[in-house]
Amino acid sequence: GAVVSQHPSRVICKSGTSVKIECRSLDFQATTMFWYRQFPKKSLMLMATSNEGSKATYEQGVEKDKFLINHASLTLSTLTVTSAHPEDSSFYICSAGGLAGTSYNEQFFGPGTRLTVL
Amino acid sequence: AQSVSQHNHHVILSEAASLELGCNYSYGGTVNLFWYVQYPGQHLQLLLKYFSGDPLVKGIKGFEAEFIKSKFSFNLRKPSVQWSDTAEYFCAVILGGSSGTYKYIFGTGTRLKVLA
Numbered sequence: 687g688a689v690v691s692q693h694p695s696r697v698i699c700k701s702g703t704s705v706k707i708e709c710r711s712l713d714f715q716a717t718t719m720f721w722y723r724q725f726p727k728k729s730l731m732l733m734a735t736s737n738e739g740s741k742a743t744y745e746q747g748v749e750k751d752k753f754l755i756n757h758a759s760l761t762l763s764t765l766t767v768t769s770a771h772p773e774d775s776s777f778y779i780c781s782a783g784g785l786a787g788t789s790y791n792e793q794f795f796g797p798g799t800r801l802t803v804l
Numbered sequence: 805a806q807s808v809s810q811h812n813h814h815v816i817l818s819e820a821a822s823l824e825l826g827c828n829y830s831y832g833g834t835v836n837l838f839w840y841v842q843y844p845g846q847h848l849q850l851l852l853k854y855f856s857g858d859p860l861v862k863g864i865k866g867f868e869a870e871f872i873k874s875k876f877s878f879n880l881r882k883p884s885v886q887w888s889d890t891a892e893y894f895c896a897v898i899l900g901g902s903s904g905t906y907k908y909i910f911g912t913g914t915r916l917k918v919l920a
Binding site for chain 1: 838840846847848849850853894907908909910911912913
């Protein structure tokens with residue numbers, strides 16, 4: 687149990703376009719989902735926390751108009767990178783929490799999405 | 805600001821050598837602690853976690869970690885590494901206990917390379 691998927695796994699887009707990344711909890715309902723960005727040879731940086739049915743909470747320095755997060759259901763959250771630029775190229779990882787029977791603190795991670803903006 | 809430090813950025817060991825990866829955090833209150841592993845091309849996987857109780861925690865694949873509150877540390881150990889342990893290891897901390905809004909703070913990661 688506790689499987690989290692992301693789609694797509696890789697995406698290449700032109701500068702100025704928007705890209706949507708999906709994060710799904712496959713076998714449990716996730717009350718909270720998290721979006722991270724991982725820079726090369728660096729740690730994971732939390733971008734935002736989203737709760738189903740409410741607005742996401744963004745970390746300091748993360749542009750909410752640039753990185754749109756929608757948590758439409760207990761199994762799906764989406765991250766849309768709007769008007770992408772080369773500096774947005776990165777590895778984006780989502781995680782989900784709230785699995786019944788575990789501590790609310792534990793998160794389960796998706797496989798990540800490699801975004802390359804040309 | 806709260807932070808998590810992993811002092812070893814790159815570690816190279818021969819098979820059968822013992823491993824210890826350091827993790828220190830800066831926060832005086834209740835913490836939950838995790839070690840994750842990321843194998844090449846794969847997603848983060850939980851190795852072990854500490855919430856409360858016995859400070860010596862055993863995880864999967866022969867890994868263990870010891871929570872030493874007085875040292876704000878949660879070091880990861882394995883008595884004898886294998887080539888398949890080549891991966892990146894992340895320490896993560898959640899501040900503040902088990903309820904309410906919770907966020908992981910990740911360390912910068914340690915790349916382990918095990919030579920066959």
